[in-house]
Amino acid sequence: MSGPRFEPVRTVRAYERIVEQIEEAVESGSLQPGERLPSERELMAQFAVSRSTVREALRVLQARGLVRSRPGDPHGAEVLPFSPAALHKSMTTLARVDELSLGELVQFRMVLDASANLLAARLRTDEELAEMAAAIERMRAAVAGSYDEFSAADVAFHDAVAGASRNKLIQICTDVVRSIVLDLIAEKIAAAADREALMRQTIRHHEEVLAAIRAGEGLLAARLSRQSMYDYYVGYVPEEERPALRTLLE
Structure with missing residues (x-):
């Protein structure tokens, strides 16, 4: 059969969608350096996901240098300024x-x-x-x-x-x-x-x-x-x- 060849689709995990939305908010300026993300509980409710999914997203964001998240901190993760x-x-x-x-x-x-x-x-x-x-x-x-x-x-x-x-x-x-x-x-x-x-x-x-x-x-x-x-x-x-x-x- 002739025609275009398509590539297999990739299943996107829920935490990746969370990462994408938060990155977009930082890039657009909706989230400024020094501001806080909602708490884990609030993020769970807003994204309709489990606590483990939220924590995985925060781990990725922290690894990329976008946020700082401290274990046991009652506040949400802090958005970090640009860093070389x-x-x-x-x-x-x-x-x-x-x-x-x-x-x-x-x-x-x-x-x-x-x-x-x-x-x-x-x-x-x-x-x-x-x-x-x-x-x-x-x-x-x-x-x-x-x-x-x-x-x-x-x-x-x-x-x-x-x-x-x-x-x-x-x-x-x-x-x-x-x-x-x-x-x-x-x-x-x-x-x-x-x-x-x-x-x-x-x-x-x-x-x-x-x-x-x-x-x-x-x-x-x-x-x-x-x-x-x-x-x-x-x-x-x-x-x-x-x-x-x-x-x-x-």
Whole structure:
């Protein structure tokens, strides 16, 4: 029989509907940070569900950083203000659960880091430039020693650039995507025969980026960032995903 193919429907549990309605109320502003949800008993009556269903919904909302619920509290759960930590957790879950490919993640890193470098070249302070330079020095000192120390200094450099962008979303997204990408290829990097050469190449790239940021050349800093990301990660990305990365270099 020709025609459209349909996917099996998913049974939605009652607690998920409760979560959806409360999330919508927070997003629309009907529930403001600091306000309280109705008590468990009132929620049971309003949603016509059991106490265990209400508690499961509250557990999910708390895990997402939307509310704070204390056991034995006679009042309803408190609606929490926006938190970068909550966004960080949500993004990490999204990236892992949706099984984004390594190519997609690296492509996003290229976009994020280039944007951070562009903004940092215009907005950075002398103190932030000093942080970037200090991170490169720590990377250089760690080449012949611990790869963990080198990696930590590398992260510190990118964090300093992201911080200089003055954009919290860039900072959070950069942190999340970087940690996931590194988790995916950590064993391959550790086992690489030319690891020291890669480390020295990374230092050279960072020095070039820092020079461009210090000179206020945002477009150059962004281009160098995309190129360095490509050079570092392309060997780990499946062949069929590489054209998308190369597009960002054009």
